[in-house]
Amino acid sequence: MEVELIFKISLVIVMFAISLGIAAYATYGERKFAAWFQDRMGPSNAGPWGLLQPLADGGKMFFKEDFIPAASEKFLFILAPCIAMLTALMTSAVIPWTTDVVVMGQILSVQVADLDIGILYVLGFVSIGVYGIMIGGWSSNNKYSLMGAVRASSQMISYELAMGLSLLAIIIMTGSLGLREIVDGQTGSFLGFLPNWNVFKQPLGFLLFLICAFAETNRAPFDLPECETELVGGYHTEYSSMKLGFFLFAEYINMFISSAVIATVYFGGYHFPYLNRMISDPNMLAAAGFAVFFAKIFFFIFLYMWVRWTLPRFRYDQLMHLGWKTLIPIAVLNLLLTGAVMILKDYI
Amino acid sequence: MTEVLKHVSIDYYIYLSTILFCIGVMGVLIRRNAIIVLMCVELMLNSVNLLFAAFSAYRGDANGQLFVFFIMVVAAAEVAVGLAILVMMYRNTKSVDVSLLDKLKH
Amino acid sequence: MVAIIILAFFGVILLFAGIFDMRKSIMPIGVLAILMALVFTLQDIDGLFNDYTNMFLFDTFARAFTVVCLVSTLLIFLLGGEFLKDDIHHKGDKYALMLFALCGAITMLSAQNLLMIFLGIEILSIPLYILAGSQKDDMHSNEAGMKYFLMGAFATGILLFGMAMIYGATGQIQLSAIWTNVIADSYNHNLMNVGIIMLIVAFCFKISAAPFHFWSPDVYDGTPTLFTSFMATVVKTAAFATFFKLFLTCFTEIGGQWTTIIAVIAALSMVLANVTAIYQRSFKRMMAYSSISHAGYLLLALISLNFKEGQSAILLYLAAYSMATIAAFTVFTMIQQQTGRSDFEVFNGLGKRKRLLAVTMTIAMLSLAGIPLTAGFFGKYYLFSIAIHQYMPLVIIAILNSAISIYYYFRVIVAMWFKESEHHAISLETSPIYSMVAIVTSMAIIVIGILPSIVIELFW
Amino acid sequence: MSEILTYILGGISIATALLVVFSKNPVHSVLYLILTFFSIAGQYILLNAQFLFIVQVIVYSGAIMVLFLFVLMLLNLNKDTEPQKENMFKLMGVVAGGLLLVSIVGMLKGIGHINLPENPDSQIGMVKNLGLVLFSDYVVPFELSSILFLSGMVGAVLIGKKESTDIN
Amino acid sequence: MQSLTNRSKIVSNKKMTFSESIYLVAILKGMFITIQHFFKKKVTLDYPKMKKPVVANYRGQHILKRDDQGAERCTACGLCAVACPAEAITMVAAERKKGEENLYREEKYASMYEINMLRCIFCGLCEEACPKEAIFLTDMIVSPDQQRDKFIYGKDILVEKMEKRYDTSKRQKHLLEK
Amino acid sequence: MGIILLLLPLLFSLFLFGIKGKTAKTIALLGSLITLGFNLFLLSIWKQNEAYDFYENYTWIHDLGINFCxxxxxxxxxxxxxxxxLTPIIILSSFNNIEKPYQNSFYALILLxxxxxxxxFMSLDGILFYMFWEITLIPIWFICAIWGGENRIKVTLKFFIYTFFGSLFMLLGLIYLYLHTPDHSFHYDALYAAQLDGPGMLFVYGSFFLAFAIKMPIFPFHTWQPDTYTxxxxxxxxLLSGIMLKMGIYGVMRWMMPMTPEAWAHVGHWxxxxxxxxxxxxxxxAIRQHNIKRLFAYSSIAHVGMIGAGLFTLQADAWQGATIQMLAHGINIVGLFYVADIIEKRLKxxxxxxxGGIAKVAPKLAVLFMVIMLGSVAVPLTNGFxxxxxxxxGIFSYHPIAGAIAGTSIILCAVYMLRVYQLSMFGETNDLTKNFEDVSTLEFTVLCILAIMVLVLGFYPNLIFEISATSVSNILMHSIAQ
Structure with a gap:
């Protein structure tokens, strides 16, 4: 019991640290990759290859003047970035990071909480995340911010539906909401030559989920709430200093978590073909799984950036059109197909 | 998790829900902003939900929790419709004041 | 259940018909849907759904009131063809919403537990909130929608609180199980009392009985007339029948505890509504108060604590009331559409200009007033005769009120026959559908008025 | 431990509920209501009703309240535009609500014996359990709620959509 | 309207096929393009640390030459100002006083000589116009600054420092070749 | 056979609703005459000794024990x-009167x-009785409210609500009785057999009284009557005074007294x-009245009061008298109102x-008026006597003082009737009356028929007694508590 508790607490701390670290380096990565996609060099001055850039940025954030507009709702103005950060960090609680490890003779699962409701928890906290943006936008008392907030909320609500529907297909297939079960259902091979990842069984669902994940994290091409060209930064127009930093951090953490969820749900999480046959030691296997998992996560973070620098931003009506008239019907169709296949499988 | 059931009496939940329900009713009565009135109705529904959930947990009977589930389902639909009506009203009157709803009396 | 499936299915079809701009065919499709539902309601094929009887039982009770609702809706649909002919965008939607509301009504009527009752009420109410406010550019309609919605939501809250208390008291949501608990006296009395009172309040909101009636005149007045007639008939029928069923299935044994409350509510509804109705200047408001007073009369059936006789009584009463209300609204809709007014003066001289309409309206008013040889008489007769055992003074109050009600019902008749028309210039055109509905309803009123047993013997 | 938590959550929910009613600024009301909902969600967890907890979070906090906030922001309502009832009416409302409370509590006073089982099944609030019941016994209401949603959707569109003719 | 060039394309509003309308192919194409750029050689330089090599006849910041004795060559004839298409050059002429022979080569010199670097287009016409071979364009880059008036270079910047003479022979050679 | 008597006027009525034009009144007269003829035919084949002849009984609404009987x-x-x-006479009397549009409806309503x-009068089932009771109300209301004088809408609505209110109580009483019948039936016999306890009995008795007293009308319930008549x-x-009020009296005799005989002992005296x-x-x-119609209206109240008083005494003589007085009063009051109408139409x-002085210019009217008036005053050898x-x-043998007080009515009646006659017929003609035209042929015919009936029944009242005596005493037997 003791060991487990300590392990869980340290896991929480480690995961927080990793989340923050990844978020920090994602900002660096974003700039670097942006440069590379645009045939540029990217940050290179701070440290070797500019690797210390996030630290410099952080320092700058800290030391900039902290400005609170006079007509704002002060308390909420401060609360908003905190909510954004908090919800972003809390989402990672149900993600299984790797296989069980053995510490002092005890088998421990590397997952903060294996809740019964599993993936619904993710959905729930993602949907709460919007409050940070909304409150921030509203309390700034700035029309651009308000518009950003309004856009954010409508966008989040709209895309949550399709997201939930596409996840439902997975839930039907797996028969469980627990992320651990979903991951562990993806071992083995599919059709003989492919790894048994959900993405191959649910390509359409994956695509839908991916699009929705972009929208939920307010990433391009769905970054309407904060689009600089139209709204001068949207909900965080009035923010400066570390409060702005929190908003930006939250976005990157969200990106990290959603990549983790995508990897977990569709790409077999910490599984990789033949990995568990090659490594027998559980702790080594866990380490390898961890690495595999993070490799997948990094790929998706990279994908986020890749897409950002490829696709232009949607117009607001296009966004809604896509969400309601395209994604949701397709998601329903996907769900129906999945259900039909599941039923047919029982008969065959 | 179940230690609550052993240490806390069901009466506590009954009274808590009743108080919340009455606060909701009070809100419906004293507020003029239609949105707040609607929110207070939601508060009422939530107190009912809590009551159902508590009874359900104490009895170990799933019916109550499913009832709550359906209440939530209905509440969602109701809010959507209600807010649509509200926005429509706002378009015409530029206000959400319930006490302006007296045109028909004349 | 089959009826619900058919109605829901056709509702969706109507939505598509609306999208693809098949405005001409919307009304026929709706009518077809209801006719099919009627056929399947009268045929007993619900054995298919026997697995779900703990939720849902389409017994004769449900079937009987479903038929009343369906027939009312059918007539309203026929009127709608004319009423909504200028509605380019949403005709299909409105028809579909009425069908969905009808599904809710049937759900309520055939519900076997509290959850289904709740769900039915909501499925019935939500489309109606919208229909009430469906005339978007009209302030009155907006107001009606808003008021109806707020009141409905509030009442839902109270209803649920009551249900929660009942659940707490008995641990059951199944009507039959609650009944068993009540019989065995194995329930918590305090919770039960709160629950019953809350349920009474909530249902009185829904059937608009005094003192929870204050919303209904405004709502009736502001709602587009077609939907007012839907509210006044289908909603009333379903809500009241459910109220009756819930209370007389579960709480008959402890009737002594709540019939007094119901009696007070009934007396209040009758007195307040009838007296207020006299002072109304708008026909629709008058009809609203009339509907409140009829709710008062109907409550007599609950007091009787007699399920078997009570169900026949309210069936007959509601059928009579629905027919008369639809007949009245048919005539009124036609006049209102062409004159744009809703006061009593529009009826002036109608007897000379449009005999058929005037006669229909007269029959409707006579029926609502409860004059013999119209359906309303036997409705009242049944109610009085089952309640007379229990609450004689209440029946006397009811009788006094029937006499008062003559005054305002006859205002319409007086205006039509005895007053000279102010505007001869406006020539009223009667569309054949309106005439048809008028004839059908007045025939129905008279036939039921002469042979009430055909309604009852259809089911029992 | 958890009983204290229960009481704390109860206190929070009552306090925030009162703040919902008495806040002058509608946005604050919404935010307080969100807090109330969260505290109720917390109670669900303590009652081991995990499914309800997450549905509460997703539906109420995540969808319904966002919708409220969204509408408030869309209509740009704040303290200045907030209609206030006269104090007299407010007082009457408070008194009425108080009376309701007193009368209900009075009726409940000394809630007698409630037939509760000794060891209730603590697993009933789990998703799996509820799901099984939902899709066996409750499949009819489940299907019927689709009609509810459909009509709600159609209605919201019907009401909320601006007609093309409205422009003039 | 007839287009002046025939490069303009006719906008086509043709209905998209289904596969086009879901944009998936287009998106993938786009992503392929971007990823190609990702791995391309970067076109930018780490500028202050690394500089791009310039061509031999690169025309950068001007310089006013002195002769080997250190006297300014410019006689303020004004031909450069006349030749300048951007009218970037202004000057004020002055008489050489006694004892200034070591400073100015001829009797007349420019007491003020300014080039507005924001106007200058670095065409090199001043260089060609100069009869005294006093003004040259070098391969120096005009350094950036934050205020506009800092870009009006006076003699203090333009005139060659004797301790740090600038070799213009490469350009001269080139000029001579021409 | 009885049904045919019901259907004949109904069919004619429905037919009349459908047609237009001037033929309506002829058809109406024809219809009423055919009905009369059929009635006389029934009279001729009617068997006195049987309790109910032409008895027909069909189940109507089985569940509720309602029969068409x-x-x-x-x-x-x-x-x-x-x-x-009276119906053909009334129709005939209207031949020159009704000029407003839709004559046909007027006659149709009369036949209805x-x-x-x-x-x-024929129904032997409680609910059937109640229904017909209410059915009569609708046409008379329409007749009065469409073709009436000023203020007609308000007055007739008052009349309607008044009588409807009363009859609802009758319905309540019937339902109450019904619930106590042994075999749950509304049949006359079953209702007679109902066993009631004390308060229930009084309730039934009272509710019936309310309905009938308003209809007749008896003293505090009479306020609707003068206005309506005027x-x-x-x-x-x-129609109202000649026939409809007899419904109340008939109701008392047939439905009220025999149902709850014991109740009479408690409240009958009141x-x-x-x-x-x-x-x-x-x-x-009536003595103080100057409005001729109003005066006749009050006289009607007085006469009906007398009949009512007689009935409530439960004396055999009084009941027999009431029967014949109903017929006589019907004839007389119709005549009186017709005369009033003739005068009103001419003098406006x-x-x-x-x-004053009408007798001089219109002797025929004066004579006929005199005959009818004397009938009303109950001079011997007229039908009133x-x-x-x-x-x-009967009243006298019930209680001498009551008899004495009631007896004054004859004197008072003579006073006001003769006053009317004197003031209108005698004296000098004035500007208004000097051009008074005597009765036309039509009016003469109508008045003649009435006058002849006044005299015939006065000379030979046994014509009626023979028909009614047995059954009236039968009913009375029921009405007296054992």
Whole structure:
């Protein structure tokens, strides 16, 4: 019991640290990759290859003047970035990071909480995340911010539906909401030559989920709430200093978590073909799984950036059109197909 | 998790829900902003939900929790419709004041 | 259940018909849907759904009131063809919403537990909130929608609180199980009392009985007339029948505890509504108060604590009331559409200009007033005769009120026959559908008025 | 431990509920209501009703309240535009609500014996359990709620959509 | 309207096929393009640390030459100002006083000589116009600054420092070749 | 057979609703005459000794024990005769009157009324009785409210609500009785057999009384009557006073007294007192009246009060007298109102004070008026006499003081009637009356028929007694508590 508790607490701390670290380096990565996609060099001055850039940025954030507009709702103005950060960090609680490890003779699962409701928890906290943006936008008392907030909320609500529907297909297939079960259902091979990842069984669902994940994290091409060209930064127009930093951090953490969820749900999480046959030691296997998992996560973070620098931003009506008239019907169709296949499988 | 059931009496939940329900009713009565009135109705529904959930947990009977589930389902639909009506009203009157709803009396 | 499936299915079809701009065919499709539902309601094929009887039982009770609702809706649909002919965008939607509301009504009527009752009420109410406010550019309609919605939501809250208390008291949501608990006296009395009172309040909101009636005149007045007639008939029928069923299935044994409350509510509804109705200047408001007073009369059936006789009584009463209300609204809709007014003066001289309409309206008013040889008489007769055992003074109050009600019902008749028309210039055109509905309803009123047993013997 | 938590959550929910009613600024009301909902969600967890907890979070906090906030922001309502009832009416409302409370509590006073089982099944609030019941016994209401949603959707569109003719 | 060039394309509003309308192919194409750029050689330089090599006849910041004795060559004839298409050059002429022979080569010199670097287009016409071979364009880059008036270079910047003479022979050679 | 008597006027009525033009009144007259003929035919084949002849009983609404049950006994036969004789006369009297549009509806309504009245008198089932009772109300209301004088809408609505209110109580009483019947039936016999406890009995008795007292009307319930009689068109007033009020009396005899005989002992006396107060009160007011129609209206209250008083005494003589007086009063009051109508139409006023000397210019009218008036005053050898005499005798044997007070009504009646006659017929002609035209052929015919009936029944009242005596005493037997 003791060991487990300590392990869980340290896991929480480690995961927080990793989340923050990844978020920090994602900002660096974003700039670097942006440069590379645009045939540029990217940050290179701070440290070797500019690797210390996030630290410099952080320092700058800290030391900039902290400005609170006079007509704002002060308390909420401060609360908003905190909510954004908090919800972003809390989402990672149900993600299984790797296989069980053995510490002092005890088998421990590397997952903060294996809740019964599993993936619904993710959905729930993602949907709460919007409050940070909304409150921030509203309390700034700035029309651009308000518009950003309004856009954010409508966008989040709209895309949550399709997201939930596409996840439902997975839930039907797996028969469980627990992320651990979903991951562990993806071992083995599919059709003989492919790894048994959900993405191959649910390509359409994956695509839908991916699009929705972009929208939920307010990433391009769905970054309407904060689009600089139209709204001068949207909900965080009035923010400066570390409060702005929190908003930006939250976005990157969200990106990290959603990549983790995508990897977990569709790409077999910490599984990789033949990995568990090659490594027998559980702790080594866990380490390898961890690495595999993070490799997948990094790929998706990279994908986020890749897409950002490829696709232009949607117009607001296009966004809604896509969400309601395209994604949701397709998601329903996907769900129906999945259900039909599941039923047919029982008969065959 | 179940230690609550052993240490806390069901009466506590009954009274808590009743108080919340009455606060909701009070809100419906004293507020003029239609949105707040609607929110207070939601508060009422939530107190009912809590009551159902508590009874359900104490009895170990799933019916109550499913009832709550359906209440939530209905509440969602109701809010959507209600807010649509509200926005429509706002378009015409530029206000959400319930006490302006007296045109028909004349 | 089959009826619900058919109605829901056709509702969706109507939505598509609306999208693809098949405005001409919307009304026929709706009518077809209801006719099919009627056929399947009268045929007993619900054995298919026997697995779900703990939720849902389409017994004769449900079937009987479903038929009343369906027939009312059918007539309203026929009127709608004319009423909504200028509605380019949403005709299909409105028809579909009425069908969905009808599904809710049937759900309520055939519900076997509290959850289904709740769900039915909501499925019935939500489309109606919208229909009430469906005339978007009209302030009155907006107001009606808003008021109806707020009141409905509030009442839902109270209803649920009551249900929660009942659940707490008995641990059951199944009507039959609650009944068993009540019989065995194995329930918590305090919770039960709160629950019953809350349920009474909530249902009185829904059937608009005094003192929870204050919303209904405004709502009736502001709602587009077609939907007012839907509210006044289908909603009333379903809500009241459910109220009756819930209370007389579960709480008959402890009737002594709540019939007094119901009696007070009934007396209040009758007195307040009838007296207020006299002072109304708008026909629709008058009809609203009339509907409140009829709710008062109907409550007599609950007091009787007699399920078997009570169900026949309210069936007959509601059928009579629905027919008369639809007949009245048919005539009124036609006049209102062409004159744009809703006061009593529009009826002036109608007897000379449009005999058929005037006669229909007269029959409707006579029926609502409860004059013999119209359906309303036997409705009242049944109610009085089952309640007379229990609450004689209440029946006397009811009788006094029937006499008062003559005054305002006859205002319409007086205006039509005895007053000279102010505007001869406006020539009223009667569309054949309106005439048809008028004839059908007045025939129905008279036939039921002469042979009430055909309604009852259809089911029992 | 958890009983204290229960009481704390109860206190929070009552306090925030009162703040919902008495806040002058509608946005604050919404935010307080969100807090109330969260505290109720917390109670669900303590009652081991995990499914309800997450549905509460997703539906109420995540969808319904966002919708409220969204509408408030869309209509740009704040303290200045907030209609206030006269104090007299407010007082009457408070008194009425108080009376309701007193009368209900009075009726409940000394809630007698409630037939509760000794060891209730603590697993009933789990998703799996509820799901099984939902899709066996409750499949009819489940299907019927689709009609509810459909009509709600159609209605919201019907009401909320601006007609093309409205422009003039 | 007839287009002046025939490069303009006719906008086509043709209905998209289904596969086009879901944009998936287009998106993938786009992503392929971007990823190609990702791995391309970067076109930018780490500028202050690394500089791009310039061509031999690169025309950068001007310089006013002195002769080997250190006297300014410019006689303020004004031909450069006349030749300048951007009218970037202004000057004020002055008489050489006694004892200034070591400073100015001829009797007349420019007491003020300014080039507005924001106007200058670095065409090199001043260089060609100069009869005294006093003004040259070098391969120096005009350094950036934050205020506009800092870009009006006076003699203090333009005139060659004797301790740090600038070799213009490469350009001269080139000029001579021409 | 009885059904045919019901259907004849109904069919004619429905037919008349459909047609347009001037033929309507002829058809209406024809219809009523055919009905009368059929009624006389029934009379000829009617078997006196059987309780109910032409008895027909069909189940109507089985669940509720409601039957379609009709039959004719002596009392009913008298009432039918009254109805069916007066209807053609009333129709005939209207030939020159109705000029407003839709004549056909007017006649259709009268025939509908006749249908209802026949039904009331023939029905032997509680609910059937109640239904016909209400059916009569609708046409008369329409007649009065469409063709009436000023203020007609308000007055007639008052009338309607008043009587409807009363009849609802009757319904309540019927339902109450029904619930106590052994075999749950509304049949007349079953209702007779109902066993009631004390309060229930009084309730039934009281509720019936309310309905019938309003209809008749008896003293405190009479307030609707004078206004209605004055405002209604003459034919409406004739129908109301000539036939409709007899419904109340008939109801008391057939439905009220025999149902709960024991209740009489408790409250019957109060009803007698009420009726007698009514007699004196109405007579005194009548003396003070200048409006001729209003005066006749009050006289009607007085006469009906007398009948009521007689009935509530439960004396055999009084009941027999009441039967014949019903017929006589019907004939007389129709005649009186017709005369009032003739005068009003010519003088355009109802005010007695401005009249005078009409006898000089219109002798025929004067004579006929005299005959009818004497009938009303109950001079011997007119139809009023046997009835009044028997009634008074009955009341007197019930209680001498009551008899004495009731007896004053004869004197008072003579006073106001002669006053009317004097003020209108005698004296000098004035500007208003000097051009008074004597009666036209039509009017003469109508008045003649009435006058002849006054005299015939006065000379030979046994014509009626023979028909009614047995059944009236049968009913009375039921009405007296064992």
């Amino acid at each position: 009709i039959g004719v006994d002596g009392l009913t036969m008298v009432m039918l005769l009254l109805t069916n004789i 009324m006749q249908f209802g009245l026949n039904g009331v 405002t209604s068109p003459t034919q409406g007033t004739m 009803f007698v007192i009420l009726a007698i107060i009514g007699i004196v009160y109405a007579s005194l007011i 006023t109802n005010d007695l004070k401005v009249m 046997p009835g009044e005499f028997l009634l008074l005798k």
